[in-house]
Amino acid sequence: MEGILKELNGVRIISFERYLKHPVEKVWLAITRPDRIADWLTAQAEFELIVGGRIVFRWKNGDIVNGEFLQINPPYELAFTWMEPVSGDSVVRWRLTEEDEGCRVHLTHTFNEASMISGFLAGWHVHLDVLDLILQGRHIDFPWERVKEFRNYYDSKMRLKGGAL
Known part of the structure; x- marks a missing residue:
């Protein structure tokens, strides 16, 4: 359930696929309700969940990401732009499919610029782990140290493979 990095026509795409033992609707609410997003x-x-609606994420450390919803197909598909000065403009896509008694989550983050890929791989990896725990009803302090560990892991893996995974 590691992240995968692909390059396609000069665009870099990180991708995660996870099976969660939760109904699609429950996962959808966790990724589209501001109070649930804060947990994982x-x-x-802050956003208006309509195509073209603006979206803003604000972290306590002062980081801000702005965006706009590109696609909303409840409870299966969600896509929005992710705009910040450090990594440039990118697109986040969630695809949820019913599987057995749960949900298959496919998350992609597409970058036009190559910056900070290992940081995003590490961040999404841990955020998806925490999402699963939150959906199980387990509330934890966010494990920032795990993000650092996974950033080192993905950095090492990318160096070994010449920038690819």
């Missing part, structure tokens, strides 16, 4: 993404979210 650790950011205050």
Whole structure:
């Protein structure tokens, strides 16, 4: 359930696929309700959940991400732009499919610029782990140390493979 990095026509795409033992609707609410997003993404979210609606994520450390909803197909698909000065403009896509008694989550984050890929791989990896715990009803302090560990892991893996995974 590691992240995968692909390159396609000069665009870098990180991808995660996870099976969660929760109904699609429950996962959908966790990724589209600001009060639930705060639990696993650790950011205050403000948005209007309509195509073209603006989205803002604010973290306690002062980081801010702005965006706009590109696609909303409840409870299966969600896509929005992710705009910040450090990593440039990118697109986050969630695809949820019913599987057995749970949900298959496919998350992609597409970058036009190559910056900070290992940081995003590490961040999404741990955020998805925390999402699963939150959906299980387990509330934990966000494990920032795990993000650092996974950033080192993905950095090492990318160096060994010449920038690819």
